[in-house]
Every structure is written in C-alpha cells, then in structure tokens.
Amino acid sequence: MNGRERAVALDDLDRRLVLATQAGLPLVPRPYHAIAERLGVEAGEVQRRLASLLARGVIRRIGAVPNHYALGYTANGMSVWDVADERVDALGAAVGALDGVSHCYRRPRRLPLWPYNLFAMVHGRTRDAVEAQVAAIAALLGDACHGHDVLYSTRILKKTGLRLPRERADAGVTGTR
Amino acid sequence: MDEIDRRIVNALQDGFPVCDEPYAAVAGPLGLTAEALLARLRRLLDDGVLTRFGPLYQVERMGGSFVLAALAVPEADFERVAGQVNAFPEVAHNYRREHRLNMWLVLAAESLQRVDDVARAIEAATGLVLHLFPKEREYFVALRLVA
Numbered sequence: 001m002n003g004r005e006r007a008v009a010l011d012d013l014d015r016r017l018v019l020a021t022q023a024g025l026p027l028v029p030r031p032y033h034a035i036a037e038r039l040g041v042e043a044g045e046v047q048r049r050l051a052s053l054l055a056r057g058v059i060r061r062i063g064a065v066p067n068h069y070a071l072g073y074t075a076n077g078m079s080v081w082d083v084a085d086e087r088v089d090a091l092g093a094a095v096g097a098l099d100g101v102s103h104c105y106r107r108p109r110r111l112p113l114w115p116y117n118l119f120a121m122v123h124g125r126t127r128d129a130v131e132a133q134v135a136a137i138a139a140l141l142g143d144a145c146h147g148h149d150v151l152y153s154t155r156i157l158k159k160t161g162l163r164l165p166r167e168r169a170d171a172g173v174t175g176t177r
Numbered sequence: 178m179d180e181i182d183r184r185i186v187n188a189l190q191d192g193f194p195v196c197d198e199p200y201a202a203v204a205g206p207l208g209l210t211a212e213a214l215l216a217r218l219r220r221l222l223d224d225g226v227l228t229r230f231g232p233l234y235q236v237e238r239m240g241g242s243f244v245l246a247a248l249a250v251p252e253a254d255f256e257r258v259a260g261q262v263n264a265f266p267e268v269a270h271n272y273r274r275e276h277r278l279n280m281w282l283v284l285a286a287e288s289l290q291r292v293d294d295v296a297r298a299i300e301a302a303t304g305l306v307l308h309l310f311p312k313e314r315e316y317f318v319a320l321r322l323v324a
Contacts (some may be wrong), residue, residue: 008238008240021232022232022234023231024222027215027219029200031200056238057235058235059233060318061190061191061232062192062231063189063190064218064227065229066226067225067227070178070225071226071322071323073322078274092314093317095316096316097317101319103318105314106313107245107311107313108310108313114278151278153272157262157282158268158270158271159269159271160228160270161234161269161270162236162269163269163285164287
C-alpha cells in the first residue's frame with residue numbers, strides 16, 4: 001500500500017513527458033505526434049513510454065476528469081470516522097466497496113483536535129443522498145466506530161492536479177508572496 | 178450538457194487509447210467524427226464540466242507524495258489565505274469545507290522532503306498551523322463518476 005516501496009525511476013525523457021502532459025493532452029487529431037514534436041522525439045517513442053507508464057501505474061488512467069459540481073454532484077461529503085485500530089483495515093476495505101464511496105483511506109488521528117482515522121468520500125446529487133450513504137457506512141462499522149462527522153465541501157478553491165516543477169532540484173520553495 | 182456530452186463524459190474517463198489517432202478511435206463508437214468530439218471536449222473544458230483531459234499521474238509511483246492537509250482559517254482571512262495557499266504549484270486541490278478545519282488541500286510533490294518544505298512555507302506565509310493527514314492505507318479509489 002505504500003507507493004514508495006514500488007517507486008519507478010523516471011529518466012529525463014519520462015520526466016519531460018510528464019511535464020508536457022500533466023496539464024492535459026493536446027486537442028488535435030494526433031496528440032501524441034504533437035507531444036513528440038515538442039519533445040523532439042518520434043511519436044512512437046511517446047506512445048511506448050506512455051503505455052509503459054500506464055502499465056507501471058505511474059499513470060493511473062488517461063481520460064476526462066469531471067468537475068463533480070458540473071455533473072450535478074453538488075453534495076460532496078468527506079465522511080470521517082473514529083474506528084478501533086485493530087478493526088479499521090478490515091472495515092475500511094468493506095466501506096470502500098460500498099456504492100457511492102469514491103475514495104477510502106486510513107489516515108492518522110490528530111488528538112485532541114481530530115479523533116478520526118478513516119476517511120470515505122461520498123458524492124450525491126442531494127445531501128439526503130449523502131446522508132443515506134453515511135447511514136449505510138455507520139451501520140457497517142457498528143460498535144467499532146466511536147464517532148463520526150461529515151465535512152461538506154462548499155467551494156472548489158483549486159483543482160489543477162499534479163504540477164511538477166520544470167527543474168527536478170529542490171531549489172527553494174516557490175509560491176510565497 | 179446534452180445527451181451526447183453525457184455519453185462523452187461517461188465513456189472517456191478511463192482507457193483513452195495510446196495510438197496514432199486516439200480521438201478518431203473513440204469518436205466512432207460514440208457516433209461522432211473526431212472533429213466533432215474535439216470541439217465538444219474543448220467546450221466541456223472551457224465550461225469547466227471537465228477540469229482536465231489527459232493522463233492522471235500517480236506521484237507516489239515516482240517516489241513522490243500526495244498529502245492531505247487542513248487549516249483552520251479565520252473567516253475574515255479566508256480569501257487572503259486561499260490566495261496564498263493556491264499560489265503554490267504543489268497545491269493540487271483545495272476545497273472549502275464546513276468545519277472548524279475549513280480549508281482542505283492536497284499537496285503533491287516529487288519527494289516527501291518537498292512536501293514538508295512546502296508545508297512549512299504555507300505555515301510561514303499564512304501564519305496558521307497546517308495539519309497533515311498523510312495516507313497510511315488506501316482501501317479504494319474510484320476511477321469514474323457517472324454523468
């Protein structure tokens with residue numbers, strides 16, 4: 001489960017390929033040729049490398065990333081649960097398998113501020129739909145759960161995804177003002 | 178969004194092909210020409226129905242980290258802090274949520290060290306404590322959202 005154990009070493013061209021595509025594929029009939037031209041390599045090389053990155057899980061998928069709100073999923077709740085440590089792994093897998101749960105993770109508690117160790121994202125077209133999902137999770141967790149909360153998102157402040165910097169070196173932190 | 182847009186969003190969330198003319202390859206089964214599909218994708222991106230179209234990279238597989246983090250931002254400072262936080266390219270996502278911890282962001286960088294550096298820089302810029310919630314275990318991640 002720890003991705004770092006299976007980290008894939010990227011060579012210089014792989015990394016330039018990530019930089020060239022992280023914001024999106026060109027919207028032209030031959031997008032891989034367009035990328036290849038920009039990188040100064042053959043289109044076949046771009047395609048082979050993308051296929052390899054997919055096969056190795058460096059690329060999770062290639063496709064459209066929808067805005068939840070625009071698709072009518074206006075109720076987006078991060079449900080958080082305080083689950084007994086010795087039971088959280090078995091129960092987390094079961095919660096993740098429920099319909100309507102899009103992401104499910106175990107994360108550390110931050111006591112006393114934050115007692116929750118299981119996070120399950122639930123999306124619905126109404127808050128009632130989300131509440132019904134939350135009730136299903138509560139029923140599944142039963143007495144292993146000592147408390148929960150649902151944090152609804154009310155605004156997307158940013159959704160750009162990964163943006164690698166042009167240089168690999170950790171040459172100071174940018175973005176401060 | 179019409180019925181064709183919906184079909185595009187549903188069909189193209191995963192498995193976009195790696196071949197010479199991939200848009201033509203997926204346009205056919207949708208009953209579209211490549212040109213019509215490209216025009217619709219452009220509009221869906223311009224209108225914000227899609228936030229991106231392309232490869233989704235999993236930075237952990239490159240030895241990097243995605244880390245969820247949260248701030249308790251005083252209401253009066255919310256817009257200032259949102260601007261300061263979003264200015265970091267390492268902030269991949271940021272959501273306002275209803276809680277005392279009202280700003281939830283995801284830091285994405287090529288190394289854990291970089292994430293830590295950015296976390297400290299965010300604290301310095303905002304004057305607030307950034308609470309980190311690194312993922313300890315991933316149970317499930319869905320690839321699709323039905324339009």
